[in-house]
Amino acid sequence: MTDAGPFHDPGRVAALAARIERLAGLLPRPATLMEVCGTHTHAIGEAGLRRLLPTNVRLVAGPGCPVCVTPVDYLDHAIALAMRPDVTIGTFGDLVRVPASRRDSLERASARGADVRIVYSPRDALALARALPQRTVVFLAVGFETTMPTIAAALTEAEATGVANFRVLCGAKLLEPPLRALVADPELRVDGFLLPGHVSVILGADFYRFLTADCGVAAVIAGFAPVEIQQGIAELLEQLVARRPRVANLYPRAVSAGGNRTAQALLARWFVPVDTRWRGLGSIPASGLALRPEFAHRDAAQLAVSLPEPLEPKGCRCGDVLRGSISPPGCPLFARGCNPDHPIGACMVSSEGTCAAWYRHERPVRAADA
Amino acid sequence: MQLTDRREFEGTATLHGVRRTVSLLLCPEVVVGDHVLVHAGFVIGRLDEQEAAATLALLDEGLAREREANDRAAGEAAS
Numbered sequence: 507m508t509d510a511g512p513f514h515d516p517g518r519v520a521a522l523a524a525r526i527e528r529l530a531g532l533l534p535r536p537a538t539l540m541e542v543c544g545t546h547t548h549a550i551g552e553a554g555l556r557r558l559l560p561t562n563v564r565l566v567a568g569p570g571c572p573v574c575v576t577p578v579d580y581l582d583h584a585i586a587l588a589m590r591p592d593v594t595i596g597t598f599g600d601l602v603r604v605p606a607s608r609r610d611s612l613e614r615a616s617a618r619g620a621d622v623r624i625v626y627s628p629r630d631a632l633a634l635a636r637a638l639p640q641r642t643v644v645f646l647a648v649g650f651e652t653t654m655p656t657i658a659a660a661l662t663e664a665e666a667t668g669v670a671n672f673r674v675l676c677g678a679k680l681l682e683p684p685l686r687a688l689v690a691d692p693e694l695r696v697d698g699f700l701l702p703g704h705v706s707v708i709l710g711a712d713f714y715r716f717l718t719a720d721c722g723v724a725a726v727i728a729g730f731a732p733v734e735i736q737q738g739i740a741e742l743l744e745q746l747v748a749r750r751p752r753v754a755n756l757y758p759r760a761v762s763a764g765g766n767r768t769a770q771a772l773l774a775r776w777f778v779p780v781d782t783r784w785r786g787l788g789s790i791p792a793s794g795l796a797l798r799p800e801f802a803h804r805d806a807a808q809l810a811v812s813l814p815e816p817l818e819p820k821g822c823r824c825g826d827v828l829r830g831s832i833s834p835p836g837c838p839l840f841a842r843g844c845n846p847d848h849p850i851g852a853c854m855v856s857s858e859g860t861c862a863a864w865y866r867h868e869r870p871v872r873a874a875d876a
Numbered sequence: 877m878q879l880t881d882r883r884e885f886e887g888t889a890t891l892h893g894v895r896r897t898v899s900l901l902l903c904p905e906v907v908v909g910d911h912v913l914v915h916a917g918f919v920i921g922r923l924d925e926q927e928a929a930a931t932l933a934l935l936d937e938g939l940a941r942e943r944e945a946n947d948r949a950a951g952e953a954a955s
Contacts, residue, residue, distance in 0.1 A: 512932050513932075518935065518936075518939065521939045521942070521943070522939070524942070524946075525939070525942060528942075598916075626916065626917060627899075627916045627917025627918070628916060628917070629899060629917050629918075630917070652915055652920065653915065653916055655902050655918070655920070656899075656902065656915060656916045656917065656918045656920075659899060659901040659902055659918060662901070663901070704913070704915060704920070707913060707920055707921040708920060708921075733935070737935060756931065758924070758927040758930075758931060759923050759924045759925070759927035759928040759931065760913055760921055760922075760923055760924070761921075766902065766903065766920060766921055768901075768902055768903065768904065769902045769903075769920065772901075772902070
């Protein structure tokens with residue numbers, strides 16, 4: 507997507523801001539909306555859309571940044587594997603600087619001699635395994651339903667071409683369980699979700715029916731351009747004003763009703779749901795993915811390592827930010843010790859992280875907001 | 877990005893002259909010329925230009941109606 511074109515048109519953004527203002531005037535009570543996806547958080551910050559919102563509409567960031575919700579014990583595990591002399595780690599770039607226990611990180615492990623390689627795709631990690639037949643290449647499988655099919659595809663390729671030294675450390679997360687947990691959070695009182703565009707490409711619009719049927723909240727699938735986000739917010743307010751929650755698909759150019767069936771089938775073939783821990787949300791039943799038992803030979807968790815006692819960074823409130831209970835400036839470390847150059851918490855590291863987005867785009871205006 | 881070339885399960889996606897080799901394993905139905913969504917080296921979906929135009933037309937229709945209503949209200953207030 508480019509920064510020009512009809513979906514970035516300032517005239518449409520302004521007209522939609524007026525529509526949002528008018529609808530907000532009809533709301534029975536102040537509304538809390540949540541953008542679930544980290545890419546939305548950055549797009550909203552970059553376009554300055556939060557500042558255009560009426561005062562009775564609160565838009566909070568959700569748990570959709572995979573790196574941010576990955577708990578420290580996963581990173582401790584990845585570092586322990588990285589320190590094995592026979593292991594090469596392949597990982598997406600934003601994971602290497604995320605603080606683990608005791609301010610360790612993959613970056614620091616790399617400085618101590620561990621072989622940590624940043625890759626763009628799980629396929630690159632597979633290529634690495636082919637190039638380094640004497641070593642075990644472990645790909646750090648962190649992500650939601652958008653990323654996990656790409657990892658399943660790489661695993662399928664590894665099986666088909668007999669690359670035995672390729673494994674994954676599974677830290678996958680599913681979208682539905684945390685959405686249900688957030689709806690049930692009495693402190694947050696979320697009225698509507700701006701649903702993630704790319705996860706929806708895989709899952710399809712029909713996947714979200716539970717939000718209407720079981721949760722009774724407003725929901726919209728929207729793209730990432732300013733006009734699309736504004737349109738999404740207006741749609742959520744329309745549903746709230748009419749008291750008719752539904753799942754609106756305003757991103758039909760990419761999202762179908764049924765989603766990407768090929769990707770869904772590949773996910774089901776390789777993985778099964780498993781209880782997993784989230785930074786900020788704690789343990790949620792069946793909210794993660796693990797490799798099926800028949801693929802244990804691909805599971806890096808089978809490699810012997812000793813793990814330290816997990817320790818979250820002191821004073822860091824990433825957990826509250828991820829639950830939407832505070833905005834980043836509400837954390838005592840935000841811009842005071844914790845910044846993108848010296849991140850203390852995960853949300854400041856990732857390109858999708860809420861704190862990183864606020865630090866870059868929303869700090870001067872909302873510094874007093876908590 | 878646009879798919880500009882395909883071999884069996886691989887293809888080339890191009891945006892502003894930048895070319896990337898992408899896997900088509902997750903979206904084998906794409907054809908050369910399709911606008912595609914690429915995630916971590918894989919095509920995960922197609923972008924339907926007709927749907928994009930339809931979404932935009934619907935939006936503009938609604939915004940035009942609102943503008944007319946506003947103008948009418950302003951006219952009535954002035955008279």
